[in-house]
Structure formats: C-alpha cells, structure tokens
Amino acid sequence: MIKSFCKNCNYKQDNLSIGYGFDFTRGSMMPAFCEACNKIQLADMAKENVICKIHKTPIQFYHEDESLAIDANPDQNQAVVEWEGAYILKAKYKCPQCKEHSLKFTNKGINWD
C-alpha cells in the first residue's frame, strides 16, 4: 500500500494498493499515468498495451517510463515499493493533475525522511 502527494497542487491519493489488490483479481497492479486523466490509476503491469479504463488510450507505468520521473534515486534498496521485480524508486514523479514533476510516492508502512 502506498500513497501519493503533490506538493505543487496538493493532489493526493492514498491507499494505492500494489500487487493483487483487494478483490483478488489476478494481476500485478502498479500505479500508472494517463495524460488525459487527473488521477493516478492502477493497471496490470503483466499485460501488454495497457490502456486507460476511461479514455481507452495508452497509459504509462510510473516504474517503467523514465519521462515520468526526475531526480530518481537509483538505489533499489531505498525504493518506495517493490513488486515482482518492479521498483517505484524515490523520485519526483509527474503529477496527473498539474502535470509537474512534483509528486511523491510514499510507503505507508515505512517512514523515509
């Protein structure tokens, strides 16, 4: 479980549940960015060509797309979360609301700073 917060526009989304999720539908849910959406969504990283549920357009995974992150800390030991070999590194991520790189993911279980 991770949460996100943007210090630029105060966008926040809690309870992003990485992995299998609550309903035990199969998949590896990871946070993803849709250019047209104003919120983070969870998508199955095991699927190819993932699309936005609302817009039916391709979406980008935060752990995969380098353009979504700046100042990334490459140390995987310090990553916010790891799921099946995919790491959400500590970085400044692109906010779905204001589109600035000022969004942070934090792990609810661990206090980083």
Ligand SMILES: [Zn+2]
């Ligand atoms: Zn969308």
Ligand SMILES: [Zn+2]
């Ligand atoms: Zn923002």
